[in-house]
Amino acid sequence: MFGSTVIDVAIGMIFVYLLLSLLCSAIKEYIEAKWLQYRSQNLWQGIQLLLNGEIREGLKKPDTRAAMPGVSSPPAAAPAEKLDIASLLYNHGLVRALYQDAERLPSYIPSRTFALALWNLASDATGGTDTRDLAQIKQAINDYIPNAALRQSLVTMIDAADNDFDRAVKNVEDWYDAAMDRVSGWYKRHTQFVLLAIGCATALFINADSVNIARALIQDKALREVLVADATDYLREHPANGGGADANTSNADNANRAGRTNNANAANTNASNANANSANTNSANANSANAGAGDAAAPAPTP
Numbered sequence: 153m154f155g156s157t158v159i160d161v162a163i164g165m166i167f168v169y170l171l172l173s174l175l176c177s178a179i180k181e182y183i184e185a186k187w188l189q190y191r192s193q194n195l196w197q198g199i200q201l202l203l204n205g206e207i208r209e210g211l212k213k214p215d216t217r218a219a220m221p222g223v224s225s226p227p228a229a230a231p232a233e234k235l236d237i238a239s240l241l242y243n244h245g246l247v248r249a250l251y252q253d254a255e256r257l258p259s260y261i262p263s264r265t266f267a268l269a270l271w272n273l274a275s276d277a278t279g280g281t282d283t284r285d286l287a288q289i290k291q292a293i294n295d296y297i298p299n300a301a302l303r304q305s306l307v308t309m310i311d312a313a314d315n316d317f318d319r320a321v322k323n324v325e326d327w328y329d330a331a332m333d334r335v336s337g338w339y340k341r342h343t344q345f346v347l348l349a350i351g352c353a354t355a356l357f358i359n360a361d362s363v364n365i366a367r368a369l370i371q372d373k374a375l376r377e378v379l380v381a382d383a384t385d386y387l388r389e390h391p392a393n394g395g396g397a398d399a400n401t402s403n404a405d406n407a408n409r410a411g412r413t414n415n416a417n418a419a420n421t422n423a424s425n426a427n428a429n430s431a432n433t434n435s436a437n438a439n440s441a442n443a444g445a446g447d448a449a450a451p452a453p454t455p
Contacts, residue, residue: 157376161369164379167386168365172358176350180343183350190342191259192252196242198335199261202328203237205299213257214242235298237273244269263325263332270324274306284317286310 184190196214197207218239241247242257246269250258277292278285290310297303309327313320354360369376 157370160376160380161366163383164369164376165362165365167379167383168360170383170386172351172354172360176347176354179350179354180346183346188342188346189256189259190346191339192257194335194338194342195259195261195332196238196257198331198338199241200238202331203241203299203302205301213255214239216243218243235296237297237299237302240273241266241269244273246272263328264321266328267321267324271321286313286315286317286320 193212196212200207215236216239218236246265247258247261250261250265252258271289274289274292275285277296278288290307293303293306293310297306305327306324309323310320313323369379
């Protein structure tokens with residue numbers, strides 16, 4: 153198709169291995185969702201490390217018996233030195249709604265959900281009902297949180313908010329997002345090993361021999377042209393600039409802006425024309441009035 157056998161063979165081989173990589177990714181996602189659940193486990197471990205200061209061995213899932221001392225439970229139910237804040241967060245209604253089922257932990261917790269659930273837990277510990285009272289929340293953090301690093305982080309974020317609750321929540325969201333970058337690194341390392349194993353198994357199972365594939369493409373012109381055409385269609389449907397959907401959205405936004413500009417210009421033009429017509433009419437009326445007044449003021453003819 154490109155007039156060069158070498159180029160067509162190279163494109164065909166790249167496209168074949170692209171299809172194999174997509175197949176391996178699909179298999180990996182199925183295994184992840186069905187059995188491995190690395191994403192949800194890494195998230196649970198990351199939140200344990202963030203809130204409890206450690207990843208507790210043997211605690212594969214949140215402790216449903218964990219309770220925050222204060223208004224929602226007797227203080228004796230959860231001594232401060234044994235307070236499991238990570239389990240408390242996972243037991244909160246905002247986070248429980250994200251569970252995939254009764255047993256499977258969420259694979260993603262939005263930063264806004266994390267921040268609001270954490271503030272609500274701190275508010276419960278104050279024995280009050282005003283979750284926006286940063287002074288009371290700060291006091292509860294100092295009284296009940298055993299993790300010194302967590303306590304220092306939360307107090308620092310509250311102080312930086314300058315008594316603005318929404319800004320304090322935003323500080324916690326940013327802090328959580330930064331911590332989740334580390335969790336993403338854990339998941340990527342797991343994913344690389346899993347994909348390597350799946351790729352090797354797939355290559356052996358379908359006998360993906362590069363030499364045989366190249367030989368078949370060199371000898372079979374029709375096969376070579378079909379693969380190059382498919383590769384061209386794939387690139388047309390999946391552009392390298394980030395995807396067609398984004399481009400279409402951008403184009404639609406630009407079209408909307410252009411439409412609004414044209415409408416505004418048309419409205420301005422119409423308004424200008426209307427003002428001009430009105431001015432002309434007023435001027436004509438004024439001239440008529442002046443002419444009438446002049447006729448009335450003119451002296452009567454002498455008989």
